[in-house]
Amino acid sequence: MDRFSELRAFVDVVEAGSFSGAARETGQSRSSVNRLVIALEERLGVQLLHRTTRSVSTNSNGRALYERAKQILSDLEEVELSVTAARRVPVGKLRISAPHSFGDLDFSDIVAGFLKQYPQVQIEISFENRLIDPVTEGYDLVIRVAEPDEETLLVDHRIMTLDYLLCASPAYLKEHGVPKTAECLKEHHGLSLLQSEQSGFWGLLGPDGPVKVKVRPVLRANTMDALLKAATEGLGIAVLPEYAIRSDLEAGRLEKLLSSYQLPSRMLQVIYPPARHLSANVQAFSDFVSDWCSR
Structure with a gap:
C-alpha cells in the first residue's frame, strides 16, 4: 500500500x-x-x-506519529504545489521564529501587510533571543540578526545590512554632557540589549583603530522598544540600529553621538531548512520581507 x-x-x-x-x-x-x-x-x-x-x-x-505525519503530509503538499504552475499562491500555516527585538517596531507591520496580501496563510510567531534550530524545532523559517560573515548550513536569505548608532536624548546630554571620545562613554549611563555581546562592552572603530569600552548599563532589556523608550526619556546612551531610530533623529528626540566612530554592523537574515526552499509560503514571506526592507 x-x-x-x-x-x-x-x-x-x-x-x-x-x-x-x-x-x-x-x-x-x-x-x-x-x-x-x-x-x-x-x-x-x-x-x-x-x-x-x-x-x-x-x-x-x-x-508522536500524528505531529510528524501532519508535517510530512504538509511538506508533500507544498512540494506538489510548488511544481504546479497554476498553484503558486501561498496557503496554509507558516511558523516563524524571530528575535524579541522584532516583536515591536516594524515587524508587526510586515506581518500585517503579508497577511493582507496572502489571506489564505495562517502565521504563528514565536519571539525568542536564543539560537533556534528550525529543523528540530519545527519552524518554517527563522528571522535573525547575525555577523555579516557568519555562515550557516541552512538556506541563508540575506535581507539587508543593519548599521548601528550611539544615541541619546537632548535632555540626557544637557544633564550629563556630550561624550567627545569613546573613552568618555565609561562615565555615562548605558542602555543595552540582554544576551548581547554589546551588553557589557561596546566595541567601536575610531580614527585610531578599534577600541573596546566597558559601559555601566543602567538598563538591560530584551527588546529594542524598551531601550528606545528609555533613550528618548533621557535615561542613558543606547546602541540601536539606524532604521529603528531614524524618525526620532529627524524629530530631534534623539541625537547621534561620536560620528567619527563606527559600530559593528549586523546582517538581517531569513534562514530556513533546505527542505523548505520549495515552499511557496517561505519564498513569499522571504521576498515580502526583502521588498519591505528595500522600501
Missing part, C-alpha cells in the same frame, strides 16, 4: 475522532480507512489508536 495514503488515513481518523467521521470527510468507505490504518500499525509494529465502539483516540505512539 501507499505509505502516504496510510499516513493520510491515520491523520484523518485522529482529526475526525472516528473511522466513520474520517470516511465521511474524505469520501471513502469506513472499511477502506480502517484497512489503511491497520496496515500502518502492522508495518510499524505498534498500536497507534485506542478504539471504542463510538470513537478513537491516540496513545503515546499515535500522538
Whole structure:
C-alpha cells in the first residue's frame, strides 16, 4: 500500500475522532480507512489508536506519529504545489521564529501587510533571543540578526545590512554632557540589549583603530522598544540600529553621538531548512520581507 495514503488515513481518523467521521470527510468507505490504518500499525509494529465502539483516540505512539505525519503530509503538499504552475499562491500555516527585538517596531507591520496580501496563510510567531534550530524545532523559517560573515548550513536569505548608532536624548546630554571620545562613554549611563555581546562592552572603530569600552548599563532589556523608550526619556546612551531610530533623529528626540566612530554592523537574515526552499509560503514571506526592507 501507499505509505502516504496510510499516513493520510491515520491523520484523518485522529482529526475526525472516528473511522466513520474520517470516511465521511474524505469520501471513502469506513472499511477502506480502517484497512489503511491497520496496515500502518502492522508495518510499524505498534498500536497507534485506542478504539471504542463510538470513537478513537491516540496513545503515546499515535500522538508522536500524528505531529510528524501532519508535517510530512504538509511538506508533500507544498512540494506538489510548488511544481504546479497554476498553484503558486501561498496557503496554509507558516511558523516563524524571530528575535524579541522584532516583536515591536516594524515587524508587526510586515506581518500585517503579508497577511493582507496572502489571506489564505495562517502565521504563528514565536519571539525568542536564543539560537533556534528550525529543523528540530519545527519552524518554517527563522528571522535573525547575525555577523555579516557568519555562515550557516541552512538556506541563508540575506535581507539587508543593519548599521548601528550611539544615541541619546537632548535632555540626557544637557544633564550629563556630550561624550567627545569613546573613552568618555565609561562615565555615562548605558542602555543595552540582554544576551548581547554589546551588553557589557561596546566595541567601536575610531580614527585610531578599534577600541573596546566597558559601559555601566543602567538598563538591560530584551527588546529594542524598551531601550528606545528609555533613550528618548533621557535615561542613558543606547546602541540601536539606524532604521529603528531614524524618525526620532529627524524629530530631534534623539541625537547621534561620536560620528567619527563606527559600530559593528549586523546582517538581517531569513534562514530556513533546505527542505523548505520549495515552499511557496517561505519564498513569499522571504521576498515580502526583502521588498519591505528595500522600501
